[in-house]
Structures are given as structure tokens and as C-alpha cells.
Amino acid sequence: MDHSSDAMLPLETLRAFDAAARTGSFSAAAEKLNLTHGAVSRQIAKLEDWLGLKVFDRGARGVSLTIEGNRLHLRTTEAFALISSNSDRWIEPRGTAVVRLTSIPSVSGLWLMPRMAALENNPSRLRIVLDVDIRQADLADEGIDLSIRCGRGRIPGRVSVQLFEEHVFPVASPDLAREIGRGDPARLLKFPLINDSDASAWRAWFAAQDIDYRPRPQDRRFEDYNLVLGAAAHGLGIALARPPMTEDQLKSGRIIAVDDRVVLSPISYWLDRPIGSPRAAAAELARRIAAQAGLAAEKIEDFIAAEQ
Numbered sequence: 179m180d181h182s183s184d185a186m187l188p189l190e191t192l193r194a195f196d197a198a199a200r201t202g203s204f205s206a207a208a209e210k211l212n213l214t215h216g217a218v219s220r221q222i223a224k225l226e227d228w229l230g231l232k233v234f235d236r237g238a239r240g241v242s243l244t245i246e247g248n249r250l251h252l253r254t255t256e257a258f259a260l261i262s263s264n265s266d267r268w269i270e271p272r273g274t275a276v277v278r279l280t281s282i283p284s285v286s287g288l289w290l291m292p293r294m295a296a297l298e299n300n301p302s303r304l305r306i307v308l309d310v311d312i313r314q315a316d317l318a319d320e321g322i323d324l325s326i327r328c329g330r331g332r333i334p335g336r337v338s339v340q341l342f343e344e345h346v347f348p349v350a351s352p353d354l355a356r357e358i359g360r361g362d363p364a365r366l367l368k369f370p371l372i373n374d375s376d377a378s379a380w381r382a383w384f385a386a387q388d389i390d391y392r393p394r395p396q397d398r399r400f401e402d403y404n405l406v407l408g409a410a411a412h413g414l415g416i417a418l419a420r421p422p423m424t425e426d427q428l429k430s431g432r433i434i435a436v437d438d439r440v441v442l443s444p445i446s447y448w449l450d451r452p453i454g455s456p457r458a459a460a461a462e463l464a465r466r467i468a469a470q471a472g473l474a475a476e477k478i479e480d481f482i483a484a485e486q
Contacts, residue, residue, distance in 0.1 A: 187228055190321065192254050194221035195233065199251045203240040212276050213321040214454065220319055277463045280309040280317075281326040284374075284403035285447070288423040290326070297466050304463055318452035323460035325450040326467070336450040339481040341471040344443035346379050346418040349433040354413045358436045363387040366437065370415030373399045374406045379418050379443045386441045407433065418443075447471070449481065456482060 197207035198218060208218045226232055233247030243251060281290060286308060290297075298304050309322065317325055317336060325336075332338040348366060350358060358369060363384070371380055377393045384391035393399070398415055400406050403423065410417035411432040419428065419435065420443065427433050449467060451460065461482045468478035 187225065191221045191225050191228075192257075194218045195225050196251065196254050196258060198222060198234065198241060199243055199247065202242060206240075211321065212278070214318065214452070214457075216454065217318050217321050275303060275459050276305045276307060277323045277457075277459050278307045278309065278321060279324045279326070279463065280320075280322050282328070282402075283310055284423065285326050285328065286310060287404055288407075288426075289447075292426060293470050296470065297463065300466065302462075304459055304466075306463065317450065318454075323451065323457065324464060324467070326447065327450065328445050328447050330444060330446075332448070333450065335453065337453060337481060337484045338448050338450045339468075339473070339477055341447040341449050341468070341473055342422070343446040344379070344420045344423075345440045346383060346420055346443045347435055347440045348383070348416050348437045349410060349419040349424070349428070350416045350436050351411055351413040352431065352434055354416070355434050355436045358416070360437075363437060363439060364389060366416055367391075371397045372406050372409050372415040372417040373397060374403050375401055379420075379445065382444055383418060383439070383441045387439065451481075453485065455485075 193211065194207060194213070194217075197210050198204055201207050201210060204218045204222070205215050207213075208215045211218070222234060226234075229246070229250075231246050232244050233250055234241040235244055279290075290308065294306065294308075298306055317323075326341070349355075350369075354369070358365065364387075367389075371391075371393075373380060373393060377391070380393075381391050398409060400409060403420065406417050407424065407427055409415065411427070416436060417433070419433070424433070428435075449464060449471075451464070456464070464482055465475075465478055468475070468481075
């Protein structure tokens with residue numbers, strides 16, 4: 179093996195090593211950490227590649243530490259004890275009913291949070307550990323059970339199902355809406371338009387009205403959709419409502435529609451999971467998410483059963 183040039187190992191790798199060393203089994207370590215057997219195995223392989231030596235001897239009845247592995251375990255045990263006694267660290271819940279779910283901030287805040295109680299408590303109790311994903315992490319390597327994202331299609335190396343689509347329409351603050359008025363769609367170009375990560379939704383909306391839109395200097399861009407809605411609510415320009423992400427904001431009156439024309443966005447929402455069989459709790463949460471999204475039962479069952 180070649181020693182890695184990386185300066186430090188991820189904490190998740192050392193946690194997997196510590197759990198496997200204590201239990202003498204990758205499967206038992208996976209259960210303890212609420213990961214899959216494959217995720218633990220990959221973390222140990224990453225550790226051995228980084229060290230350039232074996233830390234476990236594999237056998238039919240489990241694994242045992244090598245001499246080098248035992249030395250490393252003594253050091254990691256001391257290190258974890260030091261961390262535990264000298265920090266106000268958050269203890270992440272674990273167990274068979276705990277599901278790790280990841281999504282981007284806007285989906286987490288605008289779609290998941292209003293539904294979190296129903297997702298966790300109906301009909302039986304689940305515990306969702308919600309991570310923010312801004313880098314499309316490898317689900318299996320990170321020990322993530324499910325991911326909700328917005329995008330244009332499937333991602334290789336994942337099992338995916340489309341949850342719902344967006345039918346967008348222009349919105350603004352009540353004060354700005356009165357100034358905009360009603361009429362020809364071209365009137366919107368007299369005001370700043372607010373984009374999120376790209377201008378594809380605005381281009382699609384204007385294209386449906388036979389208008390070619392290109393972002394202009396007076397237009398604004400915010401990477402996260404929460405900020406887009408905040409900017410619109412404070413009168414900084416016109417945004418596109420993205421139902422069902424904007425249900426609460428429209429009901430509250432912070433933003434209102436300034437045009438009745440609705441267009442299908444090129445962006446839709448996807449539920450992903452790692453390749454392989456999902457844990458029972460992850461499969462149950464997938465069903466609950468599908469129900470909240472209005473997805474047909476047969477589609478979510480195909481998603482759960484799919485091997486790749």
C-alpha cells in the first residue's frame with residue numbers, strides 16, 4: 179500500500195475504525211454507527227491506504243487488530259477520550275430508527291421543516307438526523323440514508339426517483355407588486371429580477387411568453403433560495419415562486435403573485451439513496467416523504483426495491 183499524501187484523516191474514518199476494533203466485526207460496527215457494512219468497509223480501506231499498512235486481519239468470524247492496528251487503537255482511544263472530556267460536543271442520536279437525511283438549505287428549511295413532525299411521528303416514531311448538503315456528497319461513504327435535491331435528472335452511483343416538479347410564477351412584495359401592476363409580461367423587465375443559482379427558471383418563464391431573457395446588471399443573484407425569497411419580501415426585485423417551496427410565504431402575504439402565467443421549470447426535486455438495499459427505517463422514511471410529495475405508492479416501492 180502507498181501512504182496517502184492527505185495530511186489528515188476524516189473523523190468518520192477513525193470512528194469506523196474504533197467501532198470495528200471494539201466490536202471485532204464490520205457488521206457490528208455498522209450497526210453501532212448506523213451505517214451500512216459497505217460504508218464501514220470502505221472507511222477501513224481508506225484508513226489502510228492512508229497508513230500504507232493493514233490494521234485488521236479478516237477472518238470468517240470477524241476481524242482482529244494487527245499489531246499496527248492495536249497501536250493505532252490505543253492512540254485513537256486516548257484521542258476520543260480527550261475530545262469527549264474537553265468539549266461541549268453534540269451527541270448524534272443512533273439506533274435502528276434513526277435515519278440520516280441530507281438536503282440543501284432551501285429544501286431543508288422551506289419543504290422539510292414544515293413536514294418534519296409528520297415525517298418523524300406518523301404512524302410510528304422515527305428520528306431524522308438532517309444534514310445540509312451543498313457539495314453532493316457520496317451518500318454511501320458519508321453514511322447517509324436518503325437525500326433530497328433539486329436538479330435536472332439522475333446522478334450516477336445513486337438510486338433516484340423524481341418527487342415533484344416546479345410550476346413557477348413571478349412574485350414580489352405587496353408594495354412592489356402595486357407598482358408593477360398587471361399587463362404584458364414584458365413589463366417585468368422594467369424591474370430587477372432575482373435569480374438563484376442560475377437563470378434557467380427565468381429564461382423558461384420568459385421563453386413561454388416569447389421573450390428572450392438574459393441576466394442584466396440590475397438583476398440580482400443569490401445562491402440559496404431562502405435568500406431569494408427574503409430579497410423579494412424586502413422589495414429588492416421580482417422572484418419566481420417555486421411551489422411547493424413557497425406555500426407558507428404566499429399564505430403569510432410577505433410575497434404575492436404579480437403575474438398569473440405559470441410555467442414548468444427545468445428543475446425538479448429528487449429523492450436519492452445509495453445503491454443497495456436500504457435499512458428498514460430509511461425505507462419507511464422514503465415512503466413518508468413520498469406521501470408528503472404526492473408521489474404514487476408504486477413509484478416509491480420501485481425506488482426502495484431497486485438495486486441500482
